[in-house]
Amino acid sequence: MTATLATSAATSAKFLSLSLRTGVVAVALLALGGCTFGKTRIHNPIHIKHHRVLRTSQVLPPSNITTIGVNAYLWRASLDAVSFMTLTQSDSNNGVIVTDWYANPANPGERMKLTIAILDKDLRSDALRVTAARQLAKDGVWVDAPVEAATVQRFEDVILTKARDLRRATLIK
Incomplete structure (x- = not known):
């Protein structure tokens, strides 16, 4: 019976650890979802484990912004x-x-x-x-x-x- 409890506890710990890691990765992906890299701009720098994600160069935003029918x-x-x-x-x-x-x-x-x-x-x-x-x-x-x-x-x-x-x-x- 103690062996069953130990196996159950180990399985629960693995599942909790896997769930926690999956949750952290999901939150990180959501945070990075608003960022883009390359020649486009990053709207807000994001801090992940005290590292800052930054743009490598400042470029002008696109000249054809059209959320309406014209520029x-x-x-x-x-x-x-x-x-x-x-x-x-x-x-x-x-x-x-x-x-x-x-x-x-x-x-x-x-x-x-x-x-x-x-x-x-x-x-x-x-x-x-x-x-x-x-x-x-x-x-x-x-x-x-x-x-x-x-x-x-x-x-x-x-x-x-x-x-x-x-x-x-x-x-x-």
């Missing part, structure tokens, strides 16, 4: 650039932002309306198109006026610069 950096930068204007349409799947007429309080006799189209999933300068409409108040009536090409170019430059900054900000330091 997420360009989308966010576009929304930031026109945040002072009221939006009449915003479609993240098709990449279209349309603002309402905006009159600068310093110049109430002039107003502008913007349409921003994001055309690609990559962060590229040709993936963005900004069009503007301008009107002037004459005798109480809004009359269409030409928009300087430099105005549209400035908006595009602001959006592209913000998008690049957002992409750089995603680096882990």
Whole structure:
């Protein structure tokens, strides 16, 4: 009977030891599941037995982040650039932002309306198109006026610069 108890205790200890080791391996795999190696980034360094898993090099995150229908950096930068204007349409799947007429309080006799189209999933300068409409108040009536090409170019430059900054900000330091 004592031999049976000893064998049973040894079997239980082996089973417990195997279960414990399996559990530790499972927890370690779950912890490492969020990490990637190579040229992609590790979101959070993980400590395992006082060793730190680190990235070997800092690289830019991919330029075609698309959890929506278009490039997420360009989308966010576009929304930031026109945040002072009221939006009449915003479609993240098709990449279209349309603002309402905006009159600068310093110049109430002039107003502008913007349409921003994001055309690609990559962060590229040709993936963005900004069009503007301008009107002037004459005798109480809004009359269409030409928009300087430099105005549209400035908006595009602001959006592209913000998008690049957002992409750089995603680096882990």
